[in-house]
């Protein structure tokens with residue numbers, strides 16, 4: 084399988100090169116030259132596979148430069164019930180992403196947050212850790228990961244990469260904007276290959292720095308800079324798997340359809356759902372949910388994509404979705420405009436200059452109906468009342484991001500054909516956002532015993548201004564330290 088850049092760079096690398104490379108040299112994002120199509124016979128054969136088997140079946144369509152036996156071993160090592168061990172009692176951890184039905188057969192949660200850091204990022208990041216180790220060992224190389232987090236990618240990456248030889252992680256987070264639990268998960272790590280940098284800005288400032296460093300080809304090559312954010316195709320590829328798994332869990336036959344509602348920020352998670360649908364998964368509706376940072380909802384409602392400045396970005400009680408410039412949206416727009424890299428480059432010229440674009444009234448925007456999207460937004464008050472309503476009605480506690488998903492799923496229920504099951508992707512567990520759970524329910528969320536007292540551990544973090552050169556100097560100064 085060869086990959087292309089959404090902005091048209093001439094090279095056609097294979098998977099292992101883009102795994103280590105992250106962004107394309109022209110600032111675009113990598114996508115497969117064509118989406119592999121899943122036949123009905125394959126869907127039939129895949130129903131009933133374990134998560135690791137399904138991951139291997141799907142990923143081998145995208146990863147053709149790792150021998151099959153090795154890729155299978157990596158999938159088997161990654162997707163185990165020991166790693167994804169925090170399923171709700173009564174749900175089967177061996178399923179890795181069990182469905183927790185709120186209304187049996189009709190409306191449920193796809194549990195994606197049972198991994199070591201209690202957020203859906205673990206689903207892809209654990210695989211990335213193992214892929215990096217495998218490819219670097221084979222090539223005798225090392226990598227310095229520069230990442231940005233609004234709260235969950237950071238801890239998932241650090242837990243996946245800690246202690247891995249040949250890998251150093253520099254993770255930028257927005258100073259003072261994450262929950263106490265999220266800060267503790269990252270900043271309490273004392274591993275020598277992990278550096279946490281809290282930047283005095285928002286997530287978008289941190290992500291801009293990651294892209295600026297990555298776009299400096301000389302610096303990137305000299306210091307072997309790699310990416311773990313969903314700008315890295317491997318993250319999106321790994322996330323495709325659970326859409327198939329969710330479909331098989333929620334339906335009885337491959338003649339049925341399904342709908343998903345996805346709490347969204349950087350558009351990485353729902354982008355994987357879009358690609359699963361392009362591959363042939365029978366998805367009737369993909370519902371995108373935002374919080375008050377509603378740039379994406381605005382696009383799906385109006386055709387205008389207008390990333391907000393930091394001053395216009397709200398700090399909310401679903402902080403991991405406090406994103407106003409959604410990286411992966413470029414991947415979707417590439418498909419929307421008929422995979423025309425010139426058109427994408429032109430649109431992102433305006434975005435990268437701090438502007439916006441407006442597709443309303445264009446044939447491209449009219450084409451949106453073919454992609455089965457719906458969208459909505461949720462606010463702090465909605466989150467509190469949804470957390471309460473889900474707890475009182477179903478006895479299930481959901482986190483603030485999943486609550487945004489449930490609220491928008493309810494709002495958009497009419498867009499789902501009758502009889503089609505609707506799954507909300509559970510993107511984090513409530514304990515990560517205990518402050519808001521207490522405000523909604525007046526009680527503490529459940530906490531896995533192994534994470535007791537994590538907030539009281541000593542923390543190690545550097546606070547810095549969001550300046551590209553300063554971050555580069557920090558990286559250079561700490562390499563081989």
Ligand SMILES: Cc1ncc(COP(=O)(O)O)c(C=O)c1O
Pocket residue numbers: 202203234235236313346347348349350351352353403404484485510511
């Ligand atoms: C808990 C949680 N929910 C939802 C999201 C949004 O996912 P995406 O950025 O892939 O749209 C994130 C972060 O990305 C997250 O950490």
Ligand SMILES: N[C@@H](CCOP(=O)(O)O)C(=O)O
Pocket residue numbers: 231232233234235236237286311312313314348349351403404410
């Ligand atoms: N919500 C994310 C932001 C980064 O998103 P990514 O999927 O591109 O890594 C976070 O929690 O850090």
